[in-house]
Amino acid sequence: MFYPAKKLVIITEYFISEKVCAIIESCNGKGYTLVPIGGKGMHHLHSTSKKATVIEGFDNLKIEVVTVDRAVAEVIAEKVLSECFEDFAGVMYLEDVEICRPERF
Amino acid sequence: MFYPAKKLVIITEYFISEKVCAIIESCNGKGYTLVPIGGKGMHHLHSTSKKATVIEGFDNLKIEVVTVDRAVAEVIAEKVLSECFEDFAGVMYLEDVEICRPERF
Amino acid sequence: MFYPAKKLVIITEYFISEKVCAIIESCNGKGYTLVPIGGKGMHHLHSTSKKATVIEGFDNLKIEVVTVDRAVAEVIAEKVLSECFEDFAGVMYLEDVEICRPERF
Amino acid sequence: MELIFDFLRQFASQLQSPTLSFLIGGALLAAFGSKLTIPSPIYQFVVFVLLMKIGMKGGVEIRGAELSEMLLPAAISVVLGLLIVFLGHFIFSRLPGINSADGTATAGLFGAVSASTLAAAIVMLEEQSMNFEAWMPALYPFMDIPALILAIVLASIQREKNKGGERKKVHAWAIVKESLRSSALSAMILGLFLGLFARPETVLASFYEPLFRGLLSVLMLVLGMEAWTRIKELKDVAHWFAVYAFFGPIVHGLIAFGLGYLAHLWVGFSPGGVVLLSVIAASNSDISGPPTIRAGIPWANPSSYIGASTSVGTPVAIAICIPLFVALAQVVFDL
Amino acid sequence: MELIFDFLRQFASQLQSPTLSFLIGGALLAAFGSKLTIPSPIYQFVVFVLLMKIGMKGGVEIRGAELSEMLLPAAISVVLGLLIVFLGHFIFSRLPGINSADGTATAGLFGAVSASTLAAAIVMLEEQSMNFEAWMPALYPFMDIPALILAIVLASIQREKNKGGERKKVHAWAIVKESLRSSALSAMILGLFLGLFARPETVLASFYEPLFRGLLSVLMLVLGMEAWTRIKELKDVAHWFAVYAFFGPIVHGLIAFGLGYLAHLWVGFSPGGVVLLSVIAASNSDISGPPTIRAGIPWANPSSYIGASTSVGTPVAIAICIPLFVALAQVVFDL
Amino acid sequence: MELIFDFLRQFASQLQSPTLSFLIGGALLAAFGSKLTIPSPIYQFVVFVLLMKIGMKGGVEIRGAELSEMLLPAAISVVLGLLIVFLGHFIFSRLPGINSADGTATAGLFGAVSASTLAAAIVMLEEQSMNFEAWMPALYPFMDIPALILAIVLASIQREKNKGGERKKVHAWAIVKESLRSSALSAMILGLFLGLFARPETVLASFYEPLFRGLLSVLMLVLGMEAWTRIKELKDVAHWFAVYAFFGPIVHGLIAFGLGYLAHLWVGFSPGGVVLLSVIAASNSDISGPPTIRAGIPWANPSSYIGASTSVGTPVAIAICIPLFVALAQVVFDL
């Protein structure tokens, strides 16, 4: 019932998220999940966006892609790294998962 | 201090989430976490629900259940698959985790 | 391109989240991600905070810390357990991940 | 001839009304890819205030009214809700390349009622100083709920026929409860009760009424943006849905106008009431209908009925049907 | 006898007031399982506008006032806050089957003050054209903060006694700061400062005042929904909490009425001021108190004090205590 | 001398105006660590209503106007936008310890326009009954867009020089589109169109205008809180950014005042128009500029330009520049 797969997690600023999603689709990711988040890393604290901030678009977003093929995850990660993360904040990691209905991923 | 356990992740539309939660409780899941999300899969793009959409209830939700017993996770997954996912969009996967305070799961 | 690391996940009430974040920073966690959630455990159902609740601060929050060093995760977990979770609701678990750009974690 | 002329004049002037111009403005914004959004909590609050106001106002005004007058129009509403669904079900089942469940689900939404269209119609009638019976908004559930139930029943019967096998019972009472519990209907019913049994006049006059038109303009903007955004979904499904969504509201409204006219002759139903009945019939459920249909007919493809409803049906109901029926009333009732 | 009669008349008419009817409406909605919700950002904004208005209005009006008049009522407020907590702590510690920390935490909330109840009382007094001193809202922190601090101190002492061992110091100043920084109190204090030192009259008259009653009706709806929703939590804890939450507000309000009456005799404290003081004493903290108590007495079970407060205490304070003290004032002061 | 006196008087009285006192109040709240927040959806809606009102009002009033009058001021606006960016780019490139991209990005924001400052200036002019041309708000994009484009072009050229290697083309048209699509500009343009081509007068008078000042007070509170909160960020970058952010607005505004005065002599540009032009020039983009700059100059450090803009530039533009240019106009035009 469960089949091994990979989940790639990408954390990035809102206004390059569209570019990241386009990369996912162009690299044969079959879908993705978007989670609004806050957090802190090397840069300043981002609130969880409930509170008004005058400047729009600097919120963070977590993007998760589940894929049966590790190679797909690696290609996406490489492209995101070279095309989006050069100048922008962001974090990326991979997890092992076991999926139901593998035909969907 | 840490004990092996499983985390079952279920992504589904809001208005069957109550049914999914009822299944979790009926199958001895000791708790669950609800994460409001957006995303894209075989169906259309769901926004992260900050933006007004005229039609309510079509947002997506991520439901996470941590359990020490893989069998519990499998029973929940099976039930959700047969009772909820026949007609509805949705994605399900399992992850390995290590928990603190195993008596709570 | 990917290097093994650990992700510590802490679920807790909003108004001790600041204390948890301070513990993370004091224990050399290099960053953390905050996810607004709802959920149910031994206590009552927490909504996902879209709905007005008269009383503020009782929402739940998921805090994720990625670190290359399992020891760091364990120290954080121990401190959170002893300093925050004695009286408060909360759940904690660890996951294996593979990270890009290990110098950031 | 004169009707067409009247309608065109009415239509041209309505295009500039706050209601319609915001609807069009919203669609233009979305078409040009604007990042302007109305946040979801604001939208929910807007709907709440509009429906509370409609309910309270109705409640306050019908305190002394003769409710027996409501019987015939209520009966007509039930008939209309059922008739529209039967008609749609019949039409879609004869069209080529249509999944029958998708057709029935769509017919269900078009038989049901839109709270936003109702609010827009009330403002437009007020602008025309065309009076209507205070209990008119209370007809909403009489048309809405039977339509949704019938659509789910028809789709379930159809499915059994096709699949053979296990009969799945439709829980009509559960659907009634779910409809009444929806945010839109329960706001209106709460308002109605407060208007009937409490004394909300001060707060109605200081808050709900003054904000009504402004918030309606915000709602229209959201409807316009949504209409444009969902056109993509409509493109992926059979074109018949768009055709039905364009002509359906006009035909449904005309049928309602006819029945309303009879009620006018028999029991003195007011011209404004006839227009409002026609608009209710022409409208299709946007807030509470889709989740009910999704839960009741989960095997139907939401893109078909939601696309048809939000992208074509609602704009047609607001922008074409309201001015059309107002013009028609002016001719027919010689106002 | 006449008092009871007056109260009943007052009560019956208040039930229909926008304030109370929306409170009841909210509870009914929740009881019938309605999906109608007021979004959280709207609720926060409503509270902000209400408290800014109360603060600004107060600030504007006390510009020329003799603030020394405030001294006695402020002292009485401190005494009341402390007294209520001592009383509750004493009562709960004598009741069977009660975790003493839960009891003290509950007493702390009931000694503290509810911003929503205060807003409701101000509207009701205005409707009765019963005047009160402009600085009355400024008494809020004088009762609120001492009550919260005392409850935390008492619970900590108790814990030490039981546990023996390590003494955990209570940081009174930290609690004062936390209270003043809470969203409710800081909105009111900001308003007060703006009213005192700036010239916010135009914006007060064009925005904050006209919206006040409407937004209060929305707040009452939320309180009503919450009261019903949390009744479940209350069922899981000892029934004494419900009993205390029902009679506590009435008793606390009556004590405050007595002390206020003395101040009336001594320094001419106004009848409206006496009523408002009684309502403040009768109220229990809903917005800022619970997090302070949770942080200060984390070993107390939130279900007990939150359930008691939101499900019973607040409805009793608004629906029973306000009309009761208004009626009492009319008899006592012969208005 | 008299000017300084006038300005000080003006300034002292403006400090008590709702606009400025809320700005200061917000900063104080943040400084004292208050937990009061204005929820994000409310903020977005506030900006929407303010800009729709400015747009609609402008649109309604310029229906009959002679738009050729707008030509010279529009040209001046373009020149100002470009000039300010060149100036800033030049200054920062001569200052020690500044990453040149950070400087150019900052200059870009200060050349661009702030919707909030514009709204505040309009209210303050109304309070002074100082009239201005109805099309003034429409100058916004004429200054805003050229400034943003120029900053991105300059930063890109600089980068090429430093890095050598691959030339990265700046897509000017894409920046224009992105600017026009930003929530702030598209709300104002939508309002303008509705005002020009529809009849939104009823809804303008019943909703957008009455709420304007109140919502502006809320916006000022948010700006004040943000100014304080982001001061931390500013501390981490070179102090020159703070110096530039303090004097820049005053200098930019004075240049604009001079050019506006010439337009007054040549084509009769009104005194109120001159003040508004100066304020627009003094303002720096807060809502839509930062994302455009972030996307166009991603290698610049956001803390430098956002800190400079929100923590210093905006408060200076609102609290110092508006009263300064009003006082200046009163002296220069002898009002």
Ligand SMILES: Nc1ncnc2c1ncn2[C@@H]1O[C@H](COP(=O)(O)O)[C@@H](O)[C@H]1O
């Ligand atoms: N060690 C970490 N663990 C979890 N999340 C992190 C970590 N570092 C950074 N993040 C997330 O990534 C976002 C951007 O990180 P940064 O680019 O380092 O500012 C932060 O706001 C966090 O949400």
Ligand SMILES: Nc1ncnc2c1ncn2[C@@H]1O[C@H](COP(=O)(O)O)[C@@H](O)[C@H]1O
């Ligand atoms: N490959 C995937 N990776 C991550 N999330 C996915 C994936 N496919 C689908 N999802 C999520 O599941 C939701 C429903 O998927 P679907 O039923 O395929 O439309 C989407 O909106 C996504 O949030």
Ligand SMILES: Nc1ncnc2c1ncn2[C@@H]1O[C@H](COP(=O)(O)O)[C@@H](O)[C@H]1O
């Ligand atoms: N077994 C579980 N699986 C996933 N999340 C859980 C589980 N138990 C508790 N939680 C989360 O932790 C929060 C607090 O749990 P508790 O302290 O048990 O009430 C809940 O509201 C859930 O969000």
Ligand code: NA
């Ligand atoms: Na209909």
Ligand code: NA
């Ligand atoms: Na009290």
Ligand code: NA
């Ligand atoms: Na500028």
